[in-house]
Amino acid sequence: MPTQRFPVSPKHSRNTNFQTRGKFMKVAFIGLGIMGSRMATNLAKAGHSVCVWNRTPEKSASLVSVGCVPAASLTKAVKDAQVVITMLSDPQALRDVALGQGMVDAMEWGSMWIDCSTIDPATSRQLAANATNRGLHFLDAPVSGSSGAAANAKLVFFVGGASEDIETARPLFEAMGSRIVHAGPQGSGASLKLVNNLFLAQAQAAWSEALGLAELFGLSHQTVNDAILPTHVAPAFLGFKRSKIEAREWSPEFPLKHALKDIRLALTAAKNAGMDLQQLTAAESLYAQALSRGFGDSDISAIHEIASRG
Numbered sequence: 001m002p003t004q005r006f007p008v009s010p011k012h013s014r015n016t017n018f019q020t021r022g023k024f025m026k027v028a029f030i031g032l033g034i035m036g037s038r039m040a041t042n043l044a045k046a047g048h049s050v051c052v053w054n055r056t057p058e059k060s061a062s063l064v065s066v067g068c069v070p071a072a073s074l075t076k077a078v079k080d081a082q083v084v085i086t087m088l089s090d091p092q093a094l095r096d097v098a099l100g101q102g103m104v105d106a107m108e109w110g111s112m113w114i115d116c117s118t119i120d121p122a123t124s125r126q127l128a129a130n131a132t133n134r135g136l137h138f139l140d141a142p143v144s145g146s147s148g149a150a151a152n153a154k155l156v157f158f159v160g161g162a163s164e165d166i167e168t169a170r171p172l173f174e175a176m177g178s179r180i181v182h183a184g185p186q187g188s189g190a191s192l193k194l195v196n197n198l199f200l201a202q203a204q205a206a207w208s209e210a211l212g213l214a215e216l217f218g219l220s221h222q223t224v225n226d227a228i229l230p231t232h233v234a235p236a237f238l239g240f241k242r243s244k245i246e247a248r249e250w251s252p253e254f255p256l257k258h259a260l261k262d263i264r265l266a267l268t269a270a271k272n273a274g275m276d277l278q279q280l281t282a283a284e285s286l287y288a289q290a291l292s293r294g295f296g297d298s299d300i301s302a303i304h305e306i307a308s309r310g
């Protein structure tokens with residue numbers, strides 16, 4: 001059993017919340033979209049005390065049946081939490097919630113903030129500095145795996161931060177996922193996630209382009225899927241998208257607008273570091289077309305509607 005390592009401020013030295021050595025923790029979960037709702041559910045199922053907050057309150061209310069407790073406000077949700085987990089759409093939403101709406105200021109000295117949103121490393125490091133100045137522990141811990149992995153507690157966490165903080169948070173990661181990758185210091189989890197999604201977004205588009213060429217050659221989708229998807233050429237996630245593409249059914253697991261957001265974050269971060277990502281620039285244009293054609297809230301696999309048509 002890992003030992004809790006939260007420091008205890010003189011002000012709160014009699015607050016037992018922050019000296020608990022038990023496995024079960026008092027968690028505030030902020031952001032209950034496709035991923036957050038499933039992650040918060042698994043934390044509650046594992047026995048943690050989970051207080052939830054979401055901008056659209058109906059999503060908090062729907063988690064009462066699984067044991068989560070909706071908070072009356074963001075600041076009330078985080079006030080007594082040992083660990084606050086954020087799972088929000090993008091850097092702007094995260095900054096707004098964390099700083100603009102007072103989440104960081106409302107958190108208890110010595111508590112921990114784990115950010116699981118996919119954002120850029122520079123913003124992640126900036127927010128880590130804000131957290132540290134406020135006396136908080138901070139881990140960036142974006143995830144690999146989509147709605148199915150979130151529902152089945154099979155997420156992989158790409159974590160940046162101190163090893164001892166990861167040990168403190170381990171019971172929470174284990175309730176939501178199957179693997180923890182310690183990528184390095186704060187911001188490294190965000191970096192690894194953008195590297196992951198650079199590949200993911202391009203592979204999804206490349207596969208649809210390949211299917212488009214196959215059609216031109218007179219090959220059926222079934223022939224191509226059966227021949228190539230089981231080989232080492234195809235990443236496993238393409239197999240999970242097969243039925244969606246076959247049925248042209250685009251209900252969102254990973255919304256396409258978030259894939260475009262990640263492409264743009266990677267392009268900007270690369271540009272700031274002096275690197276021109278030429279293939280990703282071409283992919284950005286495809287995903288931007290898909291967004292303008294109304295596929296933003298569809299699954300990433302809806303890039304098929306653009307990429308398979310040349």
Ligand code: NAP
Binds near residue numbers: 096
């Ligand atoms: P989602 O379903 O679109 O949920 C986004 C969440 O962010 C919602 O709770 C939304 O609140 C909240 N939000 C957005 N703007 C806000 C603002 N200005 N203020 C407060 N709350 C705001 O997205 P998701 O699929 O769960 O993804 C969440 C994060 O995980 C994203 O960074 C995404 O890139 C990443 N991710 C997603 C997947 C996936 O397969 N879905 C996989 C790995 C990583 P409302 O409900 O009020 O709109």
